[in-house]
Amino acid sequence: MAENTVENKKLIETIVWRCPSNIAIVKYWGKKENQLPCNSSLSMTLSKAFTEIELTLQEKKAADEIELDFFFEGKKNVQFQERVKKYLSAQAKDFSFLKEFAVSINSHNSFPHSAGIASSASAFGAIALSICDVLRTLRKQTINEDFFRKASELARLGSGSACRSMYGDFVLWGKNNAIANSSDEFAIPVTDIHENFKNFHDAILIVEKEPKKVSSSVGHSLMNNHPFAENRFLQADKRVERLKNVLSSGDLSEFIHIAESEALTLHAMMMTSEDYYLLMKSGTLIAIEKIIEFRKETKIPVCFTLDAGPNVHVLYPGSEKNKVELFLNNMIGNSVKEIIFDQIGDGPQKIR
Ligand code: DP6
Secondary structure: OOOOOOOOOOOEEEEEEEEEEEEEEEOOOOEEHHHEEOOOEEEEEEEEEEEEEEEEEEEOOOOOOOEEEEEEOOEEOHHHHHHHHHHHHHHOOOOOHHHHEEEEEEEEEOOOHHHOOOOHHHHHHHHHHHHHHHHHHHOOOOOOHHHHHHHHHHHHHHOHHHHHHHOOOEEEEOOOOOOOOOOOOOEEEOOOOOHHHHOEEEEEEEOOOOOOOOOHHHHHHOOOOOOOHHHHHHHHHHHHHHHHHHHHHOOHHHHHHHHHHHHHHHHHHHHOOOOOOOOOOHHHHHHHHHHHHHHHHHOOOOEEEEOOOOOEEEEEEHHHHHHHHHHHHOOEOOOEOEEEEEEEOOOOEEOO
16 A cells, blocks of 8 residues: 555555444433534443445546445445545545545445444444545554544544544543543543453343434434433533543442433433434333343342433443343343344454
């Protein structure tokens, strides 16, 4: 790749990045202009759920418009292609090669498309990393802290939660007055993680495989004139501060309290929007009740969280893996269709 410069317009070799998904413990819900969040959020990066992006740049004649071919799992995907093309066009002033070359993207998810797992975080994360990597290579720079910061900022412009996928373990995004170096523009890794959280697991109980009826973008916009918005944003910032302390003190019961309350608050916001809607299904509630009951009976520190959909994320320390997974596997049947077992991960990886 080093010898391929924009000037001589030769074929740029393929770049491949793998970017994981993440699950928010304190939720991002509500945004301003330019994909800036209304509150800070804090997530755990996953390891097995990821998107791999293969980006190729090829010579083309005129450098006026973006030329993009987007393939998802080997098949042309026109719908996502249009979203990505719009995104790339908006970035072209900082990444001029996007117009100078014909761009081809092959995208592959490690999880089945039908599983109902949100893929925009890992997809935009991997796209942003690949684009930043081309520029880095052309400028003969190394992969350093600045690289990931820039990639996080760029990923945010594609999908807010994507900016948190740039780092492993626990990641914080959004300006929080109690946390130094926090920013609305990009995410930062959370350091000083207690042993209790270092090997955390996330089992995703698939309750529903259908795509969401209300997109996250519409959900975020409903926070604009939401009657509880202001208090919600303040609450989230306080919880991020608390959670950051919990992650270093190792307080599992406080973690459980924050995680579960955040999940219910997120859905409460949807249910109390002017254009109210409901994403939980009966299977979601059955699973939640069983988890709470199991925790009460066994005293095992296991809890649930939800993203903007009906599937239930079950969080637990690796030390409790066997007992929790035995319990979860017994839930497969009417309400739980399938379980995807994932765990905390190290963040993105350059494959090629
Ligand atoms: C409920 O990041 O999908 O998962 O910025 O519009 O792409 P856009 O939204 P998105 O919203 C994620 C919302 C959430 C909570 C979270 O991940 O923090």
